[in-house]
Amino acid sequence: MKRVLYLITGFDYAGAESQLVHMCRSLRSKGYEIWLISMVRPVAYLDELAEMGVEVHTLNMRKGIPDPRAIFRLRRLIRSFKPDVIHSHMVHANLLARVTRLFVPMRLLICTAHSMNEGGWLRNLLYRITDPLCDLMTNVSREAVDRYIEIKAAPRRKIILMPNGINLEHFSRSVQDRIQLRDEMKLADRFIWLALGRLVPEKDYETMLLAFARVLEVYPESRLLIAGIGPERSRLEELCRKLKLGEAVWFLGMRTDAARLMSAADGYLMSSRWEGLPMVLLEASASGLPIAATDVGGNKEVVHEGVNGHLAGASDPDHLAACMIKIMANPEEIRSEMGHAGREYVHAEFNINTIVERWENLYGQKSIGHESGKAYSSS
Template identity: 60%
Template sequence: MKKVLFLITGLDYAGAEAQVVQLSRMFRGAGFVVQLISMIEPAAYLEELTAMGVGVLTLGMRKGVPDPRAVFRLRRLVRSFRPDVVHSHMVHANLLARVTRLFVRMPVLACTAHSIHEGGRIRTWLYRLTDRMCDVMTNVSQEAVNRYVTIKASPPDKIRLMPNGIDMERFCFSARARMQIRQKLGVEGRFVWLAVGRLAPEKDYQTMLGAFSEVCRSFPQTMLLIAGIGPEEAELKRYCETAGLGEQVRFLGLRTDIPELMHGADAYLMSSKWEGLPMVLLEAGASGLPIVATDAGGNREIVQHGVNGYLSTPSDPTALAGEMRKLLGLSSRRRAAMGRLSRERISRDYDIRAIARRWEVLYEQAERSRGRRGKLERRSGVPL
């Protein structure tokens, strides 16, 4: 029975964390023993992980505060669990796992980046410096993989594309359920855009709200629901009041019923400056929603312009508004067809069961490759 140890920077309601939880569920269902370690105190998914039999531990670090003692805490936990695979997610966990491997045996170490941009030159240099400590590096979009090779954060023979996956069954609802959700939200008779994500600069909600303000002039019956919290919340609410959008933009706060919100919406909207392969776009596609998004990171790998949605230039409210108007100008039948194409695409390419199996194969390949390197090292006496 395989043992997998996931190491993640933090455990909150966000895309990378949601993916780790889904992989944990898939691996547990396949008979794996799974343990999860969060560098900082976990804040989400604890009941869900406990119910599926996944142990959740923390290194007790504080956000933004480097702590060298974490290396030795992690070493102790790895020695105790004795995993077959250590799989780290996001830059801080990736670097910590690599350094810790100098002090404890890890049969296989896989490191996953979840964005096209994880920081500046120092983090890129640290990735280069520690590259030899990991067996395989992955990123969630081809665009991100290409960039990591270009900036030499990982050599081309080490980094692989491994997209996020999604549980399609969580995003199946009936027409009756949709009607009930819309009644509950109080949006009957309105065209509803939905946006989900942290209210932070990289998500660029200022551009979204600017674009929505333009669209409202010609489509006054539309409204925007925003689910999420973050440091820009107060500023964004002030903008809406000043722009006279108080009745048409609703901030829903932190929500755990995203599948229901998706099913109650008519279209999905994203304005990010950069992305990896956003889980929320996979969720929107799985929900059968047409999508308008900025052409950032792996978004174009989900949204085919003019097929299941529209792509816009990042940080350009007028351009985003233009793509929104295109979608609003379509017939309801054409928008529904776009939504069906979204769902078909996600089901074909991003089903979590297929993605989890791909991870199993990648772990096995890394294990065999490391075994071959070990034999060559012993024969030659030279580290490879």
């Protein structure tokens, strides 16, 4: 039985955490023993992880406050668990794992970034300085891997592409859910756009709302559902009032029924300024939704122009609105074909079973150097 210790900055309802839950479920079914450590107190998926038999710990850190004691808390947990592999996720956890390796032996340390942009020059410098303490670094999109090499956050020989994976069974479009949820929300037969994600500046919901205001001029009966929480909510609600969007935009708050919401929707919308490889775009594709998204990070690795959606420039509401209108102008049959193309592509390239097998191969390496990295560098 292999022992894998996952270290992550925090555990909330977000893309990286969702991916880690998928990983834990698949590896536990294969007999792996897993501990998950969150630097700050975890708040999501705790019941699911407990049902899987994943032991969850926290280093009890506070957001934005460095705490050197976390090194020794982590060292104590590593000594207790004796993992075969330590796999960290996101910049703070990656740096903490590397520094902790100075104080405790680690057989294999893999660090994963989930975005094109994890911070400014200081974090990139810290990645460079601590690189010798990491065996392998991965990122979730080809665009992000290339950027990390360019900014020297990781050397070419030690960073590879390892995309997110998805369980398609969880996101098969349900006619029953569609009818039931639309009835509950009194949506009738309107065209519904859906957006899921944290209400934070990098997601650029301002551009989304500006674009939707233009769409309403052409399709006044359409609606936009936004599910998520975050510090931007009050500002975005005020913008809705200024744009006179009225009842056309619904802020749903925290939702854990993404699959049901996607069954009820007609199109998926994303306006981010930067991304890695968003889990939510994989979920939308698996749900058979045509997508209008910004052309940032790994989005174009999921959304193929004119095939399963359209891509707009970042922070360009006119362009995003044009992409939305293109989708809405299509007859339902064409939109269905676009959704089907997206689902087929995700099934071929991002199936969670295939991705887990690739991780298992990496976890099985006694050492990871240039040749093993080379072997896993393709998508």
